[in-house]
Amino acid sequence: MAAAISVMSQRGYAATSIQEIADRVGVLKGSLYHYFSSKEGLLARILEESHVEADRVREEVAALGLPPFEELTEFLAQISLWFLRNVDRAHIYFTEARHLTGEHRKKTQRMGREFVEHLHALIVAGQAEGTITTSVNDVLLTEYVLGALNSIRDWPTRAGKQYNAEEMSTAFVDLTRRALRAE
Numbered sequence: 001m002a003a004a005i006s007v008m009s010q011r012g013y014a015a016t017s018i019q020e021i022a023d024r025v026g027v028l029k030g031s032l033y034h035y036f037s038s039k040e041g042l043l044a045r046i047l048e049e050s051h052v053e054a055d056r057v058r059e060e061v062a063a064l065g066l067p068p069f070e071e072l073t074e075f076l077a078q079i080s081l082w083f084l085r086n087v088d089r090a091h092i093y094f095t096e097a098r099h100l101t102g103e104h105r106k107k108t109q110r111m112g113r114e115f116v117e118h119l120h121a122l123i124v125a126g127q128a129e130g131t132i133t134t135s136v137n138d139v140l141l142t143e144y145v146l147g148a149l150n151s152i153r154d155w156p157t158r159a160g161k162q163y164n165a166e167e168m169s170t171a172f173v174d175l176t177r178r179a180l181r182a183e
Contacts, residue, residue: 001049004042009088013043013096043096044104050086050093051111057082058118068125069132069180075122076149077173083153084165090153119145123180132180145176 003024008016018039022029036042061075083090097108120142126132132141155168163171 001046005046005088005092008043008046008096009091013039013092013099018042040100040104043092044100044108046089047093047097047100047108048111050089051108051115053082053086054079054115067131068122068129072119072122072126072132072145072180073173073177075118076145076176077169080149080152080169080172081165083149084156084168087153087156094150094153116142116146126180127182130182133182135183141180144179148172148176 004016004021007021007024011020016039018032019029021042022032025032032042036045057078058075061071061078064071064074066074097105097112100108120138123132123141123145124138127134127138136144149172152168152172155163
């Protein structure tokens, strides 16, 4: 999986061959087909594993029993760290998922909707308790947070100065807290 993630992140899904992945791992191409029925199946597995990890983070944060605004910001802190520590995997998710078809596509889209719905539910709950601003529509706030989170994977290459994952996550969460906080 690590070899496939590395190759697909560098070259893109369309330009990556199963043979290239097999060469990187040091096995015969047929050996990979023992585990994956196709290159699309491999991509789907990469994306599904990413969602499973996001769900794990969500469940761990939810288990803390925090108020909605605090749960949201803790989730964003943890998931942004995951994105930054798994930049290649996050890159594949945001650039290559479009290559999925059929059931693979439907499953990945469903998992993506569940992620967004979780963020939205926390924002709505925070607005209801008065800790998140109501001066901006909940759907627009969700899109704002999602857009900022999804772009954090690009920060290491655009920041100029080198920042570590913790510094970038802390900045992201601090900016998000300021933007969402009720006045």
